[in-house]
Amino acid sequence: MPKLLVTGQNGFVGQHLLAHLATHRSEWQPVTATSYDLLDANSLDTWVSATRPDAVIHLAGQTFVPEAFRNPTHTFQTNLLGTLNLLQALKRNGFHGAFLYVSSGDIYGQVATELLPIDESLLPRPRNPYAVSKLAAENLCLQWSFTEPDWRILIARPFNHIGPGQAGSFLLPDMANQLIRVQKGLQPPQLLVGDVDVSRDFLDVRDVVRAYLDLLASGQSGEIYNVCSSVERNIRELIMQMADLAKVGITLEQHPDRLRKAEQRRVVGNCAKLRAQTGWQPEITIMSSLRDVLQDWEKRNS
Numbered sequence: 001m002p003k004l005l006v007t008g009q010n011g012f013v014g015q016h017l018l019a020h021l022a023t024h025r026s027e028w029q030p031v032t033a034t035s036y037d038l039l040d041a042n043s044l045d046t047w048v049s050a051t052r053p054d055a056v057i058h059l060a061g062q063t064f065v066p067e068a069f070r071n072p073t074h075t076f077q078t079n080l081l082g083t084l085n086l087l088q089a090l091k092r093n094g095f096h097g098a099f100l101y102v103s104s105g106d107i108y109g110q111v112a113t114e115l116l117p118i119d120e121s122l123l124p125r126p127r128n129p130y131a132v133s134k135l136a137a138e139n140l141c142l143q144w145s146f147t148e149p150d151w152r153i154l155i156a157r158p159f160n161h162i163g164p165g166q167a168g169s170f171l172l173p174d175m176a177n178q179l180i181r182v183q184k185g186l187q188p189p190q191l192l193v194g195d196v197d198v199s200r201d202f203l204d205v206r207d208v209v210r211a212y213l214d215l216l217a218s219g220q221s222g223e224i225y226n227v228c229s230s231v232e233r234n235i236r237e238l239i240m241q242m243a244d245l246a247k248v249g250i251t252l253e254q255h256p257d258r259l260r261k262a263e264q265r266r267v268v269g270n271c272a273k274l275r276a277q278t279g280w281q282p283e284i285t286i287m288s289s290l291r292d293v294l295q296d297w298e299k300r301n302s
Contacts, residue, residue: 002097003051004028004216007038007086008059012166013102017057017209026213028055038082044089055098055216058086061134064169065106068130079133080140087144098152098216101141105159105201105228106131110264116232119270120157120224127263138224145222152221156212159228159269162289163205164296172202172290175239176297179246184301189250191243194258196236201268203229204284214278228269229282242290 004021008014010033021030031051036043038060061079062068068075083101090099108118109125126132138155145153166173171194181187211227219225236252243250274280 001029002027002054003031005031005048005051005053005056006033006059007036007057008061009033011059012163013161013205013208014059015165016163016205017059017212020206020209020213028213028216038078038085041085041089044085045092048089048093048095052093053090053095053097055100056086056090056095057100057102057212057216058083059102063104063130065128065130068128068133072129072133075129076133076136079130080136083137084140087140091148096150098154098219099141099144100154100156100212100215100219101137102212103134103138103155103157103224104131105157105226105267105269107135107138107157111267113266116266117230117268117270118226120226120273142222152219154215154219154221155224156215156227157224157269158208158211159201159203159226159267161205161208162202162286162293164292166205166293168297171235172238172242172293173297175242176290176293177301179242179248179250179294180297180301182248182250183246183298186301189248190253191239191250192255192258193239193252194254196239196252197234198264199232199234199266199268201228201231202233202238202286202289203227203282204286204289207282207284210283211274211278211280214280215274218278220277223273223277225274225277226269226271227274228271229286230269230271231286232266232268233286238286238290241287242294245287245291246294 036047062075107124109127
């Protein structure tokens with residue numbers, strides 16, 4: 001069975017990817033993570049030489065936008081130079097397989113309403129150091145696709161994720177946590193929110209990992225793919241749908257500490273290219289995702 005090396009195995013997406021491989025019929029055998037550091041070439045050489053992977057999904061990186069503003073140098077070192085270190089370690093160890101770089105839909109920046117839905121042909125205009133670092137790493141990977149023609153190098157641009165196991169610092173898990181606390185009588189029936197009158201494109205993390213595996217199977221080298229639902233959803237409406245699922249009556253209270261006016265009012269992607277070239281399509285409904293997130297936070301609060 002061919003070996004799949006996954007960086008960032010302990011992260012939100014990485015854990016779901018490994019769980020999918022463990023519970024679904026798959027052609028891939030995941031490589032067990034050892035101690036490695038993207039900024040330490042020797043540790044990467046040790047990992048790659050010991051495992052000899054046939055394919056790679058590169059998830060690891062510095063992904064927190066506020067941290068990218070606080071420490072852009074570390075963000076660039078991890079996301080750009082870390083990716084270069086990994087590519088070079090693979091080359092030194094005779095790699096000739098598929099390499100999927102997981103970028104971000106954040107690289108598109110602020111997009112005018114008339115240009116929605118966002119497709120891969122839209123010129124990126126990143127507006128924070130994190131997005132700049134991801135776009136730079138994309139270009140690095142594309143360069144390698146030209147100079148290493150016997151590799152298959154693909155780029156995924158995922159939009160917003162949702163699903164059980166996501167950190168409470170993200171908006172919908174935060175709302176789920178507050179709803180469960182209301183349900184248990186641990187806080188009054190007011191949810192503290194920021195700017196919720198915006199729309200985003202949410203895709204269940206389990207559909208995300210299936211998209212990555214489908215890209216490994218049939219994506220084209222040197223190509224970029226949006227990974228999204230292609231459905232625009234209003235944040236306020238999603239919160240109220242979760243409240244209905246939790247069977248609690250609540251009001252939303254904007255809190256000054258959370259009120260950071262979103263520059264981008266509407267976001268929706270176009271995943272037609274991913275669907276056409278791989279046959280992938282979302283399977284998990286938004287209501288199932290919201291229900292699973294609530295159940296996850298019910299367990300965490302028990």
